[in-house]
Amino acid sequence: MSTVAPTIDTQTQKSSNGKDGDVLVSVRGLKKHFPITSGIILQRTVGHVKAVDDVSFDVYRGETLGLVGESGCGKSTTGRTILQLYRPTAGSVQFEGQELSTMKGEELRKMRKRMQMIFQDPFASLNPRMSVGRIVSEPLRIHKTVPRNQMQEFVENLLERVGLNPYFINRYPHEFSGGQRQRIGIARALALNPSFIVADEPISALDVSIQAQVVNLLQELQEEMNLTYLFIAHDLSMVRHICNRVAVMYLGKIVELGPTDEVYDNPLHPYTQALLSAVPVPDPIVEKQRQRIILTGDVPSPANPPIGCNFNTRCPVALEPCFHEPDPPLIEHTPGHWAACHRVL
Amino acid sequence: METLMEVKNLVTRFYTQEGTVYAVNDVSYVLEEGETLGVVGESGSGKSVHALSIMGLIPSPPGKVENGEVIFRGRDLLKLPSDEMRLVRGAEIAMVFQDPMTSLNPVLTIGSQITEALKLHKGMSNREANHRAAELLELVGIPDAASRLNNYPHQFSGGMRQRVMIAMALSCDPKLLIADEPTTALDVTIQAQIIELVKRLKEEFGMAIIWITHDLGVVAGISDNIQVMYGGRIMERGSVEAVFGDTRHPYTLGLLESLPRLDEESGVREKLHQIEGSPPDMRIEPVGCPFAPRCPYVLDKCWEQQPPLEPGEGSEANHLKACWVDVRTAEPNPVVAEEGVA
Numbered sequence: 001m002s003t004v005a006p007t008i009d010t011q012t013q014k015s016s017n018g019k020d021g022d023v024l025v026s027v028r029g030l031k032k033h034f035p036i037t038s039g040i041i042l043q044r045t046v047g048h049v050k051a052v053d054d055v056s057f058d059v060y061r062g063e064t065l066g067l068v069g070e071s072g073c074g075k076s077t078t079g080r081t082i083l084q085l086y087r088p089t090a091g092s093v094q095f096e097g098q099e100l101s102t103m104k105g106e107e108l109r110k111m112r113k114r115m116q117m118i119f120q121d122p123f124a125s126l127n128p129r130m131s132v133g134r135i136v137s138e139p140l141r142i143h144k145t146v147p148r149n150q151m152q153e154f155v156e157n158l159l160e161r162v163g164l165n166p167y168f169i170n171r172y173p174h175e176f177s178g179g180q181r182q183r184i185g186i187a188r189a190l191a192l193n194p195s196f197i198v199a200d201e202p203i204s205a206l207d208v209s210i211q212a213q214v215v216n217l218l219q220e221l222q223e224e225m226n227l228t229y230l231f232i233a234h235d236l237s238m239v240r241h242i243c244n245r246v247a248v249m250y251l252g253k254i255v256e257l258g259p260t261d262e263v264y265d266n267p268l269h270p271y272t273q274a275l276l277s278a279v280p281v282p283d284p285i286v287e288k289q290r291q292r293i294i295l296t297g298d299v300p301s302p303a304n305p306p307i308g309c310n311f312n313t314r315c316p317v318a319l320e321p322c323f324h325e326p327d328p329p330l331i332e333h334t335p336g337h338w339a340a341c342h343r344v345l
Numbered sequence: 346m347e348t349l350m351e352v353k354n355l356v357t358r359f360y361t362q363e364g365t366v367y368a369v370n371d372v373s374y375v376l377e378e379g380e381t382l383g384v385v386g387e388s389g390s391g392k393s394v395h396a397l398s399i400m401g402l403i404p405s406p407p408g409k410v411e412n413g414e415v416i417f418r419g420r421d422l423l424k425l426p427s428d429e430m431r432l433v434r435g436a437e438i439a440m441v442f443q444d445p446m447t448s449l450n451p452v453l454t455i456g457s458q459i460t461e462a463l464k465l466h467k468g469m470s471n472r473e474a475n476h477r478a479a480e481l482l483e484l485v486g487i488p489d490a491a492s493r494l495n496n497y498p499h500q501f502s503g504g505m506r507q508r509v510m511i512a513m514a515l516s517c518d519p520k521l522l523i524a525d526e527p528t529t530a531l532d533v534t535i536q537a538q539i540i541e542l543v544k545r546l547k548e549e550f551g552m553a554i555i556w557i558t559h560d561l562g563v564v565a566g567i568s569d570n571i572q573v574m575y576g577g578r579i580m581e582r583g584s585v586e587a588v589f590g591d592t593r594h595p596y597t598l599g600l601l602e603s604l605p606r607l608d609e610e611s612g613v614r615e616k617l618h619q620i621e622g623s624p625p626d627m628r629i630e631p632v633g634c635p636f637a638p639r640c641p642y643v644l645d646k647c648w649e650q651q652p653p654l655e656p657g658e659g660s661e662a663n664h665l666k667a668c669w670v671d672v673r674t675a676e677p678n679p680v681v682a683e684e685g686v687a
Binding site: 071209216234236260264276277286299 | 387388502504533535536538540541560561565566586589590599600601603606607610618619623624639
């Protein structure tokens with residue numbers, strides 16, 4: 001058992017987690033605090049929302065890492081801070097060994113070619129005044145990776161690759177259904193041939209019968225283009241299906257991290273246990289036999305987290321030290337399976 | 346079991362500038378007293394509009410219930426004058442909506458919103474109503490209930506607001522509770538709290554429940570019977586065990602196969618089964634089976650004739666399906682997804 005003071009060495013050793021142990025993105029001590037201001041003209045900072053509070057993990061090349069948790073737990077902020085869409089308050093984000101958090105301007109823009117994002121809401125993330133062709137080619141025009149005379153052909157190929165008819169290149173987003181729009185968003189993300197994609201709830205706005213289509217597409221593209229995904233989601237069943245490893249977040253911190261089947265079959269943290277037991281299974285026979293751990297109360301505000309372990313206000317098994325000792329560190333219990341809880345030994 | 350409500354040939358349409366929306370197309374079913382019916386469907390399947398039609402809450406114009414009867418305890422709700430319908434709504438049939446923030450009035454206290462129904466329907470005095478409201482809040486698990494009556498909706502979290510909505514809905518001891526996606530806006534641990542609460546309240550109050558959702562997992566856990574809707578029609582209906590265990594409609598089958606399961610090792614299925622194509626455009630007048638364009642078992646006559654909702658061969662008498670094909674024996678064909686623009 002080793003404690004986390006996660007240097008890259010301690011985590012790369014556990015190559016059993018990732019597909020080949022080759023780290024693509026390395027996050028260390030990442031914090032993102034948003035100021036709360038008060039006053040109309042003279043704004044004073046009266047506190048901070050600790051959206052992401054000291055998060056460390058690695059993403060291995062070629063894997064899909066799931067990031068799960070309830071709304072407000074900081075999973076989307078983590079994804080955006082990694083991509084430097086928000087600049088971190090503290091901590092480091094390394095992409096292929098290069099530090100992103102101190103990069104600026106042109107240097108950072110060059111890195112952006114390598115990492116892209118797929119957004120949740122396919123209705124809000126596409127400009128309604130731009131044709132599909134312009135939306136998908138915008139990154140190409142900014143980064144000038146494709147000569148202008150080959151642009152049309154390139155975009156048509158991309159559309160075909162994500163399962164859209166290239167004939168639609170001049171149509172506008174409102175002419176498409178939700179699933180088709182999400183495909184446009186995926187084509188845009190792939191245009192620069194990135195190696196890392198943050199997919200922020202890419203299927204939760206879609207109808208049930210469309211979700212499988214998009215998930216299958218993401219998996220095919222991963223194989224074809226050797227992509228690495230950070231898959232942010234709250235649908236725990238889907239995460240089990242597509243992720244190699246999963247990280248569970250609660251109130252800005254990772255409480256458990258490990259290979260997906262390992263975490264689902266043998267959850268260590270009481271929050272993970274409750275979260276998994278709360279997910280309904282589409283099978284009446286299984287449902288009748290399941291024992292649910294019902295958590296009381298709500299998630300505390302990240303502006304004012306509890307003293308001690310963040311989960312102590314809802315934890316069914318909290319002990320006395322959980323209320324005054326500092327936050328439990330993320331500890332590796334079995335190879336590659338980490339949990340942050342005083343109760344797990 | 347006594348029949349509580351019978352819905353017959355319900356047809357609801359919306360006449361909009363972009364054309365007529367055929368939202369509910371000939372829906373008929375019987376609800377027993379004390380039954381929990383799960384209504385499952387995707388957006389546009391008509392599951393919510395059918396419930397609003399029962400409650401007489403379809404905005405008109407543009408909407409109109411064009412046909413049908415809703416016989417609730419001997420009276421046709423669709424023919425009741427609006428002042429009599431008001432006495433049914435909230436007292437005999439109550440409804441809980443998806444978004445607890447938009448369905449509570451932000452400028453009135455929780456107490457005044459709960460007591461409104463008690464005073465109107467039960468003729469209680471202010472003091473009696475306040476007392477009852479505090480009891481109700483306690484019943485739905487809101488701590489320190491009496492003092493929270495003076496709070497406003499924004500002082501409650503999402504899960505707590507949904508509890509308030511449930512307390513309001515149950516205030517007059519309704520015979521039927523219609524819950525329209527009551528947990529969709531909530532986190533999964535809060536959803537589990539609300540489901541547990543509704544199960545407990547059902548044992549206490551004994552009301553029938555229509556639980557509308559898109560989540561097959563949720564209905565599997567709470568329903569006696571389930572009803573799968575698509576394109577404004579009922580595709581399959583039966584006991585929850587029969588529909589999940591002896592599925593007879595290609596749409597239900599496709600949905601169940603497309604869902605990943607929490608209790609299934611990752612990588613067991615390399616790819617998820619996918620239903621090709623998109624849900625139907627409800628602005629096109631339905632001819633034949635609405636699922637035909639996406640159905641792997643489709644026959645020529647599916648395009649022209651809507652199959653009746655009746656028991657399949659060898660299935661339970663109350664297990665109904667609307668399909669010409671017997672999915673147990675028929676061979677599926679690959680569906681070529683239609684390359685259309687919505």
